[in-house]
Amino acid sequence: MNSALDDRLPRYQRLRDDLAARINRNEWRPGDLIPSEAELGAHYGVAIGTVRKAIDQLVSDGVLERQQGRGTFVRRARFNSSLFRFFRFQSESGERRVPQSRILRRKAMPATTAVASALRIGAGEPVISLSRLRLIDDVPLLAEEIWLQRSRFEALLALETTEFGDLLYPLYEDRCGQVVVSADEILTVEIATEMQSRLLRLEANAPLIVIERLAFDLERRPIEWRRSRGPADRFRYHAEIR
Template identity: 50%
Template structure:
């Protein structure tokens, strides 16, 4: 019986080569977010390795946040909740006092050669173009965040062909549906700045007032950067909380 070849670098442990093979299946959409992966028995039969090797590879992907175990149901490709970062850092509530995920509304789009910071974040070659989106996040019609979002034009060219009103309220499922680009994880950095003219105008605050800024680099299942985003919100709604034990 022949088995699929794992990575050819024999210097790597077998479980790590298996992990890379499984990660490729996720990146290539053979295993889709929210769906179960094959069982341990099926993976053992497929790759011809011991069940202990299978478990170690799966454990690594669970630790990396790519897979999620569900008791009694199996192991699934994880679809992370990226809006959780806003709840972690900001007190945003509706007029009724309930905490809610802000509505998203894309208000502008352009194709540009980005500055060095964006180019580096997206790992773009010199001179490559990027799509820049401006997006508002609203609660009860009130802007609570102003976002600038950059995407590699090579991956997201179809986004230049649609009406702004066609953008979904949640962008990551929209990226997946329209451009086959899946977001697996993100790296976020939080800082405090002062509102310049555009920020103040969008947030309805005075220029020079403090704002909290969340800088996010969103990664695909292949660990390559897909999106670079700056989200700005008024600092008086910002909070920092951490549990220490």
């Protein structure tokens, strides 16, 4: 379970995993300064070069951020990151803006088999389901269904949905200590159902783009599954591939 203990792995790997786990359990929170390389080396009994290699990995994972002369910090949610790219549905004038969010429904429920399999939990385990509409200039742009493991996001049930704000990931960070660092997305196109076309104010049978996203924490465990649908004619998606 805990790779930080598996002594077949190189030290820098175990160190990376241990640091990742410490961040994940909120020993250090986004924005915090972590101990210096020298301190970490002394604490773990390894050379500074080994610490550097572990930190290098976490930096390239987007989890940590170095600042020469200042120290190494836990990175905050990145609003310009590609995680936010399907915000790039164009507004009328073409510029990019953060859409408004309106939570339509919030429900605690047992996971369906599909949700459980995506989140890699058992069927029937408690999850939180959100239904959200995103708008620009009061025009609906995306209809989203979101599922979260309840045990990690309990705090969301105690909060008024009107207090959620326009972005969820900062909320996850602040209220639940959950940090999204990567995601897999699958894009497809389908035809709007009657309900969807009413919600998005489209004509019947309009083509919709469907974006399924599975978001991971820094230990690559799935923490959020969402399915977003928007009018295909306003869709523009940018991807960098390697």
